[in-house]
Amino acid sequence: xxxLLTILGALFCFVLAGCSPDYGFGGTKTIYIEVPVYxxxxxxxxxxxxxxxxxxxxxxxxxxxxxxxxxxxGSMYNETDELLAGIEAMINNLxxxxxxxxxxxxxxxxxxxxxxxxxxxxxxxxxxxxxxxxYSGGWxxxxxxxxxxxxxxxxxxxWLRSDAALLVVFVSDEEEQSTTTFPAVSDFTTWYSSLxxxxxxxxxxxxxxxxxxxxxxxAYEGARYIEATNVYSGTIIDICSDDWSTGVRDAxxxxxxxxxxxxxxxxxxxxxxxxxxxxxxxxWHYDASDNTVYFDVVPGSGVxxxxxxxxxxxxxxxxxxxxxxxx
Numbered sequence: 001x002x003x004l005l006t007i008l009g010a011l012f013c014f015v016l017a018g019c020s021p022d023y024g025f026g027g028t029k030t031i032y033i034e035v036p037v038y039x040x041x042x043x044x045x046x047x048x049x050x051x052x053x054x055x056x057x058x059x060x061x062x063x064x065x066x067x068x069x070x071x072x073x074g075s076m077y078n079e080t081d082e083l084l085a086g087i088e089a090m091i092n093n094l095x096x097x098x099x100x101x102x103x104x105x106x107x108x109x110x111x112x113x114x115x116x117x118x119x120x121x122x123x124x125x126x127x128x129x130x131x132x133x134x135y136s137g138g139w140x141x142x143x144x145x146x147x148x149x150x151x152x153x154x155x156x157x158x159w160l161r162s163d164a165a166l167l168v169v170f171v172s173d174e175e176e177q178s179t180t181t182f183p184a185v186s187d188f189t190t191w192y193s194s195l196x197x198x199x200x201x202x203x204x205x206x207x208x209x210x211x212x213x214x215x216x217x218x219a220y221e222g223a224r225y226i227e228a229t230n231v232y233s234g235t236i237i238d239i240c241s242d243d244w245s246t247g248v249r250d251a252x253x254x255x256x257x258x259x260x261x262x263x264x265x266x267x268x269x270x271x272x273x274x275x276x277x278x279x280x281x282x283x284w285h286y287d288a289s290d291n292t293v294y295f296d297v298v299p300g301s302g303v304x305x306x307x308x309x310x311x312x313x314x315x316x317x318x319x320x321x322x323x324x325x326x327x
Contacts, residue, residue, distance in 0.1 A: 056305070066099060066102070086244035111152055113134055142172060167251070169202045173205070175219065175222055206221050281299075
């Protein structure tokens, strides 16, 4: 319990005798003085900690263009099965129309590739053929490879669409090394953000040894890829994982408008407040069975949604560490 210190004003009357005002009348003079009175009140403390989950609703776009930027060096040989399974998982979870997907190397010299993109209806067999035919180089420069392909590949201009969303998925077991072209990660993200109205990033890379399933050397952590991906609240997958499909599905889900949001923590239910661009938003309901806020009216494109609530720090509820849309 806390104590609230309240200051109450009280008027005290003092009657002074034997005083005469300057204007010559005799008698007494009454003076009123306001004196503060301090009162302590017991007040209840609110339970739990405050948390805010948020997202900005994606803008309306004409489909999505997807580029997988893949490290084809020798150390990646053992990742081929997981990579192809991840691409298949993405294909299966994308909308039935409107998407195009291509693969390029993390070697910037691979911008000369001229493979027709995968489109709805294509299968794992088509993806495997594309992977086997793509350029294989030794450079680990994913940022620069994307730039070279988008800006300098005449073939890329035939399938990339200016009015579509753009998703880049980096796949590498090495650190990003485009430090001459993009000395700081922010140099890349500033350029990348300028390309389209809606851009997204995901990364399948080595995590820090403290969090990785197999990486024991911090020199191999994909820190620059991770930093860039976090700018866009994208999906980060441990390349050491035997199954990338769940994370890849998350990466494809982010391309669809948010119709609901799984909360990071289990909330004190009556504490939930939803705001749209800073104003209270009322068209929603909470389902405790899956710890999700559902939007009865889907927020419009570009609207910042913030869901604030209190939670008990020792709860055993969902703790995904990131926002997840359920469309």
